[in-house]
Structure formats: structure tokens, C-alpha cells
Amino acid sequence: MSAARSVGQIARLSGELRRLPSQTELDLSQNRLPACPPPAWPHLSPAGLPRLPPAGLASLAPAGLPRLLTLYLEENRPEELPAGCLRGLAALEELYLNHNRLVSIASSAFTGLARLLRLHLNANRLRAVDPGWFPPLPLPRLEILMLGENPIARLEAGGFRPLGWLQSLGLAGLGLRDLPAEAFQGLAELESLSLFRNRLARVPAPALRRLPQLRFRDLNENPIGELREGLQGSGSRGCPPAFPPRGWPERLEVAPGGSVTLSCPASAEPPPEISWLGPAGERLAGSGQAGGAVELVGVGPAHAGQYTCVARNEAGSA
Incomplete structure (x- = not known):
């Protein structure tokens, strides 16, 4: 067996997953797990049986899942990742913990995940990125980390320092207003950074300059007034177009x-x-210029409709 999925009826976990030694993918999303189980994953029990104490993820005891590559635990109810809760899932490459209730992660929660490539923690209740989550070499191969839509209002200097192989970092929708110059210290291999829909009033140029391999960055839907000055010397090949949140009126009345x-x-x-x-999808005369504007003259009923602006450069389009 290579994959298994269970949705909506599980309130606790206990042992018989150990009878699936060839399992490579396991999906336990959209259940009612308040915690992940005591050691040994006994059998899957239907909703209505007594729940585990809400002490967090007690243990995912992997003794019976030595080949598990992908684990989905999205849309459940755990509030913490305790120390050693994933210990022994040595083959795991992808871990999805989106849309849970996580408020804390122990310093050794990810111990034993030496092959993990992708970690998704979007839409939880984390309020800070703690360097203690990633003590030296617990995730030596991690390439993708997603932390969007958590109530993290500030990044501390060096929070990502242990993740030297990280290539993609998602920080969308956190409410960030500024970034310290050392926010991304140690991320020498980072190629993609999403800061979409934060509250940045200016380009965090000092932090971006410390990312020598950065190729793509998303600063859309931030209240940034001017990008060009902040981007000079930031160490990447450019920034794709972005529109200010209120760039133009939704409706124009013309006599x-x-x-x-x-x-x-x-x-x-x-x-x-x-x-x-x-309105008909036709390209208007005067288009295709940097900073281009289009003038409509002799406006009449034939001009009514929706007009679309498309901005492109070598880094992307919007």
C-alpha cells in the first residue's frame, strides 16, 4: 500500500498503522484530532471515543511507517508540536500542518526529519518564528518553508539561520510592517520569497541584500509607495510588477x-x-510602453465596459 486517506471521522489515533510498513503517503486531514497520538499509532478510532488529552502532538511513533514520505495533518485541532513528536519518521520528505491551531513548537519537535524537503505551517496561530524550532542540523535538507497567514507581526534577527539550504520561503499575510536587516541571515541559497499581503510601507532592502541567490520576490498588496529606490543593490534580478492597493477608481464617469x-x-x-x-479584449493603441497611459477621446456608449491594465517586465507580470 502506498497511500491512505481518512477525512472527517477520526477523533484519536492508536496502533494499527504499524501494520502498514510499505505506506508512503498518509492523509489525515479534516478530522477532529486534538492531538496526535501516544506512542505507537494504535488503531484509528471513530469519532465519539474518548479523546486524548489536549497536550499537543504526543508522538507520531513511526516504528510501523519506515517508508512514509508524505504526511498530511491539515485542518485538525493540535495546539502544539512537543519535543520528539515526529521522531523516527526518517524517510519523511513532505509534512503539511496547515490550518490547525498550533500556538507553540518545541525546540526538538522536528528532530529525526533529516530528509524533510517541504514543511507547511500556514494558517495556524503562531506568533513568532523561534530559532529554537530549528536547532543545528535538525532539517539539513529543507528546501521549502511556508508560514503564511499566522499572526506573526515581526521577524526577529536570525530566526531562519539554521536553514542554510532553504530555497523558498512563504511569509504571506503575516501583518509584517518592517523587517530587520538580519531577518534572513543564513539563507544564502534562498531563491524565492513571498511577502504578499503584509503591511510593508517600504521595500525591506537591507534584509533583501543579504539574499545573494534571490530570483523571485512577491511584494504585491503591500502599501509600498515606490519600489525602485529600495530595490537598488538588493541582490536579485528584479521585482515583478505590483499595483498599490488603491491604484485607480473602480468606476469612471465621462461626459x-x-x-x-x-x-x-x-x-x-x-x-x-x-x-x-x-472591453472586448482588444489591445488599445498607445499600449506597450514603460509607464504608458492611454487616452480615450470622443467618449461614447461604445467605450463603456471594463478596461484591464497588464504590467510586465523580465521578472514577471501583473
């Missing part, structure tokens, strides 16, 4: 026979090429 200029306030580095598409 019959009048004129109107459509401008597209996209910021990027290098400056984007701007194109306008008319």
Missing part, C-alpha cells in the same frame, strides 16, 4: 464626447511595460 486618460500605477524593477486591453 459624452469628452476624453479620459487611463494610467496604470504599477511599480517594478526594471520598470514594466504597460498594456491596456479594452
Whole structure:
């Protein structure tokens, strides 16, 4: 057997998963697990049986799952990852813990996951990134870490330092207002960084300059007024276009026979090429220029409809 899925009816776990030594994928998402089980994963019990004490993830005792590569524990009820709770899942490469209630992670919670490549912790209740989560060499191969939609208002210096092989980091929707210069210290291999939908009022250039391999960064939906100055010398090949949250009105009223200029306030580095598409999807004359604006003259009923601005540069499009 290579995969198993169970949704909606499990309130606790106990032993017979140990009878599945060839299991490579296990999906326990959308259940009612308040904790993950005491040692040995006894059998899967239906909802209604007594629950485990809500002390967190007690142990995923992997003795019977030596080949497990992917584990989904999304949309359950655990509030913490205690020390050693994943110990022995030595083959695990992907761990999905999105949409739980995690508020704390013990310093040795990830001990034993030497092959883990992808860790998703989106949409929990974590309030800080603790360097203690990643003591030296617990996750030596981790390439992707997703922490979006947690109530983390500030990153401390050096929080990611032990993750020297990390290539992609997702920090969308955290509410970050600023980043310390040392926020990404140690991430010498990072290629992709998402800061989508935070509260950054300016480009965190000092922090970005410490990412020599950065190729893609997403700063969309931040209240950033100007990107170009902050991006100079930041160590990447450019920033894809981004629109300010309130770049233009949703509706324009123009008197019959009048004129109107459509401008597209996209910021990027290098400056984007701007194109306008008319209500029928046609490309408007005057499109395709950096900082381009389009003027409509002799406006009449035929001009009514939705106009779309498309901004492109070598780093991406919006």
C-alpha cells in the first residue's frame, strides 16, 4: 500500500498503522484530532471515543511507517508540536500542518526529519518564528518553508539561520510592517520569497541584500509607495510588477464626447511595460510602453465596459 486517506471521522489515533510498513503517503486531514497520538499509532478510532488529552502532538511513533514520505495533518485541532513528536519518521520528505491551531513548537519537535524537503505551517496561530524550532542540523535538507497567514507581526534577527539550504520561503499575510536587516541571515541559497499581503510601507532592502541567490520576490498588496529606490543593490534580478492597493477608481464617469486618460500605477524593477486591453479584449493603441497611459477621446456608449491594465517586465507580470 502506498497511500491512505481518512477525512472527517477520526477523533484519536492508536496502533494499527504499524501494520502498514510499505505506506508512503498518509492523509489525515479534516478530522477532529486534538492531538496526535501516544506512542505507537494504535488503531484509528471513530469519532465519539474518548479523546486524548489536549497536550499537543504526543508522538507520531513511526516504528510501523519506515517508508512514509508524505504526511498530511491539515485542518485538525493540535495546539502544539512537543519535543520528539515526529521522531523516527526518517524517510519523511513532505509534512503539511496547515490550518490547525498550533500556538507553540518545541525546540526538538522536528528532530529525526533529516530528509524533510517541504514543511507547511500556514494558517495556524503562531506568533513568532523561534530559532529554537530549528536547532543545528535538525532539517539539513529543507528546501521549502511556508508560514503564511499566522499572526506573526515581526521577524526577529536570525530566526531562519539554521536553514542554510532553504530555497523558498512563504511569509504571506503575516501583518509584517518592517523587517530587520538580519531577518534572513543564513539563507544564502534562498531563491524565492513571498511577502504578499503584509503591511510593508517600504521595500525591506537591507534584509533583501543579504539574499545573494534571490530570483523571485512577491511584494504585491503591500502599501509600498515606490519600489525602485529600495530595490537598488538588493541582490536579485528584479521585482515583478505590483499595483498599490488603491491604484485607480473602480468606476469612471465621462461626459459624452469628452476624453479620459487611463494610467496604470504599477511599480517594478526594471520598470514594466504597460498594456491596456479594452472591453472586448482588444489591445488599445498607445499600449506597450514603460509607464504608458492611454487616452480615450470622443467618449461614447461604445467605450463603456471594463478596461484591464497588464504590467510586465523580465521578472514577471501583473
